[in-house]
Amino acid sequence: MTKSDTANKSYLYETIAADLTHQIHSGVLVSGDKLPSLRAIHQHYKVSMSTALQAYYLLESRSLIRSVPQSGYYVSYTLQTNALPNASKPSLSLGNENTSSIVSKVYDGISSDHIMLSLGVPSAALLPLPKLNKALNHALHTLPEYGSGYEHVSGNPKLRRQIARLSATWGGKLTENDIITTAGCTGAMFQAMIALTQRGDTIAVESPVYFGILQLALSLGLKVLELPTHPETGVELEALKMALQKNKIKLCLFISNFSNPMGGTMPAGHKKEAVRLLAHYDVPLIENDLYGDLYFGADRPVNCKTYDESGLVLLCSSVSKTLAPGYRVGWLTPGKFTEQIRRVKFATAISSTTLTQEAVADFLEKGRYESHLKKLRNTLSSNSLHYTEAIRKYFPEGTKISRPKGGFMLWIELDPRINTAELYDQTIKRKVSFAPGRMFTLQNQYNNCLRLSYGLPWTTELSNAIKTIGNLIR
Template sequence: MKKDLLYLRIAKNMEHQIQHNVLKVGDQLPSIRTMCREYGVSMSTVLQAYYDLVGKGLIESRPQSGYYVSYSHRKFPTAPETSNPVGTPGVQETTALISRVYANLGSHHDLSFSVGVPSPALLPVAKINKALVNAMRSLPAGGTLYDDIQGSSRLRRQIARTAFSWGGKLEEQDLVTTAGCMNALAYSLMALTVHGDTIVTESPVYLGVLQLAQSLGLRVLELPTNPITGIEIDALKKTLETEKVKLCLLTSNFSNPLGSCMPDEHKREVVLLMEKHGIPLIEDDLYADIYFGHHRPKSCKTYDESGIVLWCGSVSKTLAPGYRVGWVAPGRFRDQVMRTKLYHSVSSATLPQEAIANFLETGRYENHLRKLRSTLYANLLQYLRAISTYFPEGTKVSRPQGGFLLWVELPKQLDAVQLYESALRYNISIAPGRMFTLQHQYHNCLRLSYGILWNDQVEAGLRTLGKLAKRMV
């Protein structure tokens, strides 16, 4: 086994023992020499494994003494319960709050926990920019010509190739490129709905989906959603039987803002439900590549035999947010989506597509993802530890197995908008939970991004948030 994989295996074994209380807080870990003998590895490999655990906040080094367990998964806050949308509209309140928060995003903040993209420090900026320069040199006319309406054939071929890892039976001609995932969702909604139609989604749900639906004059039904397993299947069944639903829009893997991931059997059941009722499913699969397990989770598209799923994705959350490269596999609705794209944009930007295609083709994307997943998982554990230490008693936090977003449920009497206003005075930005619904709910909730480099400043920021929340209690 390669050295880098070996140190990770040792670290995971130790983390498993901490997680299951075999190693308790305060216990001393075996010495470096003992670990070398047990695993038959070098001192540098054992040290790398211990450094990995230190980075996750699970162990600490004590000079002249060794390494000790400093924290345990068992001390993390409990997870929130399944949401229960109240059905009371509060559209204007949501719109006003989103405008307030977005107006402040352009301001300088020492810590921005509210932005839903990873920090540039976690992205291979120099390498992706080099790929862009190479694209200028290799494309006809330096990439200044219009691309095919369907998008770069090279990029579509690479997306189809990577889809086989999760059972996506896609070919180059099945895909249409877009200006990011939001653009893919927009084309799909515009192609399949008219003003006044009803769509179904999770609750809470990404604020961009709510804004898009409002701009198209659509009625949004928010359904109960579990922070671990996603939308409640029974609620979805009942809604499809009792309401005239035009389509469903779901985030199957590591949803924004909850971080939930639908189990495979749920994904299969949802697709069967859609086929039974003849209702399209727009699948927002933006975060699936940022998984913390052993393999990428499957998608609803994996189980789509009839072409009823419109699978949407992009590299905006993993590689280059500003390049605006996304795609949709529209299934049986390809012609409608392509026609909508033609009406609204003619074609996609040529140079960014070519640069991303090159990144995928050479294997650099997967190398980058491995590092990104490791960093974000370590960040997640640090955030959970800090929140359990600094936030008020009774705070609940989601347990994402991928992505980089946390859903925090504060004690009932707390108002997350007031916390937002107080945090701004300390140059800290958060996203109040009320932004992720069109109903009067989630007033005591907030979304935090752990997609930034962990350091003392981040810990201090979470400590400050916890102090402010405690004062409000």
């Protein structure tokens, strides 16, 4: 079998699995329904029996179906009945309540003997550490002076070529010259914000929003306008349009795919319209695309950058959420702001880390990244179902749960009488950590919400940790 045959076979079984997953999640197939036989799949999709079997194995690994000996395959997943969290309705006034104290408290609670449902990174158990070590060792012995010298200010050219190649998966047409490497996605956002804003400027973000973005804005003396956001479709376009009309907004910053913490994804049409609106008002967009590669369906979602014709969209990303958090390898596409970004990078960092850039470039060049992502996506998709089912089982009736189609964040809305910051103080004593909702805003809201990361392998211990939180809520 040739390499292209293998790739095609892989694509076919994933397509079959995606089709059946959609039917299960949409309620066309419900728990207890018998699935078509392998022979029926073989005939309908015109694939081999082994490809049909691979598709069913994949669905089994995601806990969507089960095999009954001498009978066939049956749906085992119960369609989620919990309501979605409410769309956010932040105040249109600028937020000014610093939440650094609660952020510090959660991060000070990080401990190896705790169940860290609060951390927004995948478990090391889900990462290809031995292969990464090989790539790092190879870089050490092949780079001039063992990688001890400075890189060019734009970054490792091999890495930038690989990133440009990957952009085709979301409809991008980047070259290595369109990319500047950074110290993680946070470094990319930081450099873009320094280059494009001055103290006292206003930026617009989704609400709730990743607390790191809020901390960056505060450190630069920026004002933050939080926009209404839907848990499935992201920032509401009408709210964005009104904000652009009524406020002097210097830039917008959105996580358009599988947002942190809500998990929503802007539909392609919304992204296109958002880019059009921002171009009309000549407002730059910093697009955080940390989670775009962690999709659960058949296709990767496009980015706002896909529709950028004016160079106003600065796409920021990294491998911190998919491959190696501690390597701090990130990048951005500066668009029309290339010279400003280069000057900021040179002034604040001079260059990116030589060794880890080369190691990641080697990992991508040899095709290992795509193979790793397939396994990671399968695991995270299965995890999301396990975690959701445990929340439905152990949390009080009326709990609202997000339904992300990628990434590894669940946003949970509880009874308004529950204060999750106080709940955190109780769970941490039992060695269970989560992220209180109050961390993700500069306004007095989301006090009854929390974020859970399903980036940890599913175990009985994890199920018991979720049960612990549920019991304390009750």
